[in-house]
Amino acid sequence: MQQNKSITRQKIIVLITALIALILPLVLIEMQVFRLTDGKLIYPLDDTYIHMVIAKNLALHNNWGISPEAFQSASSSILYTVLLSALFKLFSVNTLIPFIVNLVAAVILIFIIQRRLQKEDVGFIWQLLVLLLVIFFTPLPILIISGMEHTIQCLFSFLFIFNFSEWTKTRERSIPKSLFIYGMIICSIRYEGLFIIAIACCALLYYRKIIPAFLLGFVSILPLVIFGFISLLKDSYFLPNSVLLKASPVELSHSGFSGYLSNILIEKLTLAKTGITALATQRLLLILPCAYLLFWKQLKNKPDYSLIILFITICTVLQLAFAKTGWFYRYEAYLVMCTVVIVSVLVVKYIKQIRWRENKVLLPVFAFIFFFLFFPLILRSAAAYSKAAQACTNIYEQQYQMGNFIKKFYNTDTIAVNDIGAVSFFNQSTIVDLWGLANMDVAKAKKDGYDTPEFLNEIVQKNKVEFAIVYDSWFDDALLHKWKKVATWQIENNVICGDATVSFYAIKPESDETLIKNLTTYQSLLPTDITVKYYNE
Known part of the structure; x- marks a missing residue:
C-alpha cells in the first residue's frame, strides 16, 4: 500500500x-x-x-x-x-x-x-x-x-x-x-x-x-x-x-x-x-x-x-x-x-x-x-x-491596426485586402479577398492562370471597393498603378507578416482625400514603432 x-x-x-x-x-x-x-x-x-x-x-x-x-x-x-x-x-x-x-x-x-x-x-x-x-x-x-x-x-x-x-x-x-x-x-x-x-x-x-x-x-x-x-x-x-x-x-x-x-x-x-x-x-x-x-x-x-x-x-x-x-x-x-x-x-x-x-x-x-x-x-x-x-507584436502593429482602422471609419463599406483574418474578424465591413482564400472568382483565376492585373481590377470595380490595403510586393505594378496610392504603414523587426509595409490605395478617385484624412486622424492611435508615409501628389 x-x-x-x-x-x-x-x-x-x-x-x-x-x-x-x-x-x-x-x-x-x-x-x-x-x-x-x-x-x-x-x-x-x-x-x-x-x-x-x-x-x-x-x-x-x-x-x-x-x-x-x-x-x-x-x-x-x-x-x-x-x-x-x-x-x-x-x-x-x-x-x-x-x-x-x-x-x-x-x-x-x-x-x-x-x-x-x-x-x-x-x-x-x-x-x-x-x-x-x-x-x-x-x-x-x-x-x-x-x-x-x-x-x-x-x-x-x-x-x-x-x-x-x-x-x-x-x-x-x-x-x-x-x-x-x-x-x-x-x-x-x-x-x-x-x-x-x-x-x-x-x-x-x-x-x-x-x-x-x-x-x-x-x-x-x-x-x-x-x-x-x-x-x-x-x-x-x-x-x-x-x-x-x-x-x-x-x-x-x-x-x-x-x-x-x-x-x-x-x-x-x-x-x-x-x-x-x-x-x-x-x-x-x-x-x-x-x-x-x-x-x-x-x-x-x-x-x-x-x-x-x-x-x-x-x-x-x-x-x-x-x-x-x-x-x-x-x-x-x-x-x-x-x-x-x-x-x-x-x-x-x-x-x-x-x-x-x-x-x-x-x-x-x-x-x-x-x-x-x-x-x-x-x-x-x-x-x-x-x-x-515579436510575431504577436507584428500582428498587433499591422493586421490588428488595419482591422481597427476599418472598424473606426469604414465599418459598413467594401474593402479589398490580401490578408483577410484580423480585418474581417474585428469589423463588419465587406471584404474582397484579392489573394483568393475567401473569393471564388480570384481563386479560380489563380488556379487557372488568368489572375491578371486587368482581372483583379475588374473584381475590385465590380464589387465597388472603397479602398485597398495590400502588400505591394504581392501584386503586379500594372495593377497597383490603376489605383491611387495614398499612404503606407511600415512595422519594425518583421518576423511573421507577409511584408513589413502595407499600402493604402484609393480605388474611387473621389475617395482619396477622405482616406488620407481618416488615416491622419487614426495615426495618433498607432503604436509609435510604425512608420507612416503619405503620398499627396
Whole structure:
C-alpha cells in the first residue's frame, strides 16, 4: 500500500513539473506580448483570425465564411472551426477561446504521453525528461500561443499512430472503435491527416485485412467528403481554397511530371532553401532510420515500435513532398513530437544493452552523430521561442491596426485586402479577398492562370471597393498603378507578416482625400514603432 502511494506521488510530481515547464514559457511570453500590445491578447498568425471569423459567422449567422452571408471555403481545418463555433455559441465570441482550447489539448497530450511512458516501464526521472523534450522540441507553448489547430493535431496523431501500431501486434480482426474516431478527427482537423490514414490502410492491406482497410479509410475521410459536397453545392471547390492555392500544380506532360518529381526529390527532400524548419523536418528522415539501425536487435521483438518508426518516416516524406513545413513552426510539429517520443523510448529502454566497452570509439561517434542530427531541431525550437512575442507584436502593429482602422471609419463599406483574418474578424465591413482564400472568382483565376492585373481590377470595380490595403510586393505594378496610392504603414523587426509595409490605395478617385484624412486622424492611435508615409501628389 505504501509503495503504491509512493508511485502515485511520483507520477503526480512528474506531471505537475511537466505542466509547470509547459505553462512557464506561456506566462513569460504573454507577459511580454501584453506589454507590447497595450494589454491585448494577440495571436502571432493572421490565420487564427480566419478560423475565428468563420466560427463567429457559423455561430451567429449559420454561415461558413468570413462574411455573414456568402459561403467561403477559407479554412483548411473543418473540425477546429466547428469546435470554435460551438464554443462561441456556448460562451460568446471571445478571442481567448482558441488559447484555452490549445492549452487544454496540450495538457491532455502531456498526460497521455506520460501514461504511454508508464506503460513502457520508463522510470519517473526519464518520464520527466521525455516530457520536457516533447514540450521544448514540438514546441508546445508556441502552438498554444498560435491558437491554431496543430495542438489537437499533435494529440490525435499521437493517439492514432501509437494505438494503431500497438493494435496490429495483437492480430485481432476487428479495429478498435477508438481508431475510427481518431481517424475522423485527424483528417478533419488537418488535411495532412490523410497521409496517416493512407499509411494505416496500406499496412492493413499488407496484413491482408482488406475490409478493415477500406472501412477505416471510408470512415476517416467521411467528414471531408461531406464538407466537399457541401462546398460543391455552394459553387465552391471540393477542397478548401486554402488547400488548393497552396498546392503546386503539375503540368500534364512528360517534362512537367519529371520537373515536379525532381522538385520533390531534390528541392523538398534533400535541400532546405525554405529555412530551418525544412532542414529540421528533413533530419527526421535520418534520425528515424538511425534509431532503427541502432536498436534493430531489440526491435525484432517489438513490431509495434518498428511500425511507429516506419509510420513517422513515410509521413515525413509525404509532408515534405506534398505539404509544407514551417510558417511559425507548426506544420511539422506532429512529426517532431511523435519522433521525440519514440526515439526517447528506444534510447531509455535499450541504450544500456549496446556494448559500448567492446568498441571505445563507438560512444563518441554516436554522440557526435546524435548532436549533428538533432542540432537543426534545437535551432528550430530556439527560433520559435525567441520570435513568439515579436510575431504577436507584428500582428498587433499591422493586421490588428488595419482591422481597427476599418472598424473606426469604414465599418459598413467594401474593402479589398490580401490578408483577410484580423480585418474581417474585428469589423463588419465587406471584404474582397484579392489573394483568393475567401473569393471564388480570384481563386479560380489563380488556379487557372488568368489572375491578371486587368482581372483583379475588374473584381475590385465590380464589387465597388472603397479602398485597398495590400502588400505591394504581392501584386503586379500594372495593377497597383490603376489605383491611387495614398499612404503606407511600415512595422519594425518583421518576423511573421507577409511584408513589413502595407499600402493604402484609393480605388474611387473621389475617395482619396477622405482616406488620407481618416488615416491622419487614426495615426495618433498607432503604436509609435510604425512608420507612416503619405503620398499627396
